[in-house]
Amino acid sequence: MKQKLTILGLSGLLLLTGCRADDMVTNAKRQDNWAKKFSVFTKKTDNEVIDYAKGFEILAQIHDSLYHTNISGRKHMEKLLELSKVKDIDMSAIEAKPYVDFGIHSQTITEKNGDKWVVFPRIQDGMVKDLVCGVLSDEETQVHYYVLKRDTEFYKNSIGLFQNAYIEKYAPAKKALNSSQKFLELGICTKKGNFFDNCNISIVILPPPPPKGGGNGSSSGGGGGGSSWDWFGWDRPIDRGCMKYYKCNDPDNGGGGYSHPIPPRNPCKKMKGKFEDPIFKKNFERLQKKETLDLDHELGFAESYEKSTPTLLTNRTGTTSVRLPEDGRSYYGFMHTHNNKEGVVRIFSPADVATFLSSCVRNAEEKGNASDAYAIVVTSEGSYTLKYTGDGNYSLGLNQLSQWDTWYNDKYFSLYYNSNESFSQPDVEKLFTQFLKEVVRIEGLEVYKSTPTSSEKMEYNGENQPVKTTPCN
Structure with missing residues (x-):
């Protein structure tokens, strides 16, 4: 009798467990369906x-x-x-x-x-x-x-x-x-x-x-x-x-919605992964060489979702700078040099920042993941990386780059001539972090100082303070 009760009890327990499992599956499906719907087309209250x-x-x-x-x-x-x-x-x-x-x-x-x-x-x-x-x-x-x-x-x-x-x-x-x-x-x-x-x-x-x-x-x-x-x-x-x-319903909420359901992004992990790629590392090391940095023009490489190998970037005719190829909107990352010519600012230019935001991040959002996007500038004073961890809720106006250029050129021109026609790299870094924080002002745009083995995030910390650095773990 005791054995029969045990078997019956076990049967009941299995039945109860099966029902709960079915409920969990049903709820999971309902939650998944909810998360695929647009928050702008969802009632926030019963009377809405x-x-x-x-x-x-x-x-x-x-x-x-x-x-x-x-x-x-x-x-x-x-x-x-x-x-x-x-x-x-x-x-x-x-x-x-x-x-x-x-x-x-x-x-x-x-x-x-x-x-x-x-x-x-x-x-x-x-x-x-x-x-x-x-x-x-x-x-x-x-x-x-x-x-x-x-x-x-x-x-x-x-x-x-x-x-x-x-x-x-x-x-x-x-x-x-x-x-x-x-x-x-x-x-x-x-x-x-x-x-x-x-x-x-x-x-x-x-x-x-x-x-x-x-x-x-x-x-x-x-x-x-x-x-x-x-x-x-x-x-x-x-x-x-x-x-x-970025207008889905919150999967953890039966009502309402949330606007920016972005997956967790780890820029440090992404950068470390890039340097573990032998082709990426080889190209980076090529740009670091003195003979490359002593050229009278920029050199670089760009990565595309549609191409298995990076594309070599050379200067445009009549210029010393490089730009992304025009054969499709699939490029999500690029690295390039700022050479050793006197007066060259050895960190990103406003055009670099605009290219990263308007091309790399947007292409990555559409064809992959925004965390794929990157921009790197290699200089004799160090190498720097731009990453983006925001929700994509930004836009660049018609005169945005012109406004950035005006601020950037005025500040670096003053820095150059107030420092006996030379640049102190800590001052260059500080001014650039100030540029990102006070002029660009796009949440989630981050700059790192990078090597093949380590990276550290740089942030503006006020006029009278050095740049705040946070090493990647």
Whole structure:
């Protein structure tokens, strides 16, 4: 009897354990599905109504900032917005280049499979020239942006409605603009981080879309993900999950979301791993040689996700500097020299920093991991490495490099002539760390002094203090 009870008890325990295991698997799947969804399309409270149009606007602005695209067309608008602070801007200048007006949009349309989409007008020359559709698909885990085909009935039935809404909204504002406040009348709005806010919204109620299998509105039968209506044109549709936008839900939270789910990054470990690569180490040692540093121009190597061996970088014709190759956006790291010529600053230049941020980090985010990105400058006073541990939430403006150059050149020029036309390397390092902290001001951008066997992080520690150093473990 005792033996039977033990067996029964064991059976019950196994059954209970199996149920708990099933629950754990179910919860894990639910958590995984939750983490793949966009936080901008997720309710934070039970009473919240999701604003899908605002979500598509935010994601378009973020995508343009992160990946140098121009889905929104706002690059032109941002430039004019700055210019309006010093001079009047004529309406013809505003309407000269196409942009998406997120201040006018359709209702949110939901398909039977759960896909949701919103239509926005693309404006040029005072007219609605195209209709752009933001689509949330694949159980709300993928976002696409399409341009609607002009030869379809759905487009023809909708374009006039958007044109009327545009005329009605902006007719009172057809005048020269001379302040950012007046730009609000055009729905250009105020920029907050990576997106715009404070827009007056006009909603255009579209006629019902044609059913699937209905001629001009029939399904195109696939289309690489997302909704497959044949009136969705293929104007470089963007197909990205929330990780690419840093806008996923928190996997450890059943509600709300978080904006920047970046994996842990260990720059020290990454740098150590690079120097363990014999080809990388050989190239680095070549750049360290005196005969290389005594050249009258820079020399370097760049690494690409698409090439098995590094690419040799030589100076451009008529210059002494190198740049990344132009044969694709796959280069995630480079090393190069700053030679021994008198007056050369033996640390990164502003152009080096801009190349690292705008090319290496962005390419790594898109094709690999941001922790892969690196930039190295080799000099006779030591070698330095740039790494990035941030969340990708930065952008470089049109005049960014020019502003950096002005500060950098003024400070190093003063340092050079106040030191009897020579540079003290500790002063060079201190000024560069100050440049990163006070001028560049991008969180997660770090500089290290590196050798094949050791590295130490350098940080600005105030005007009257030496550079703070933290050795890698």
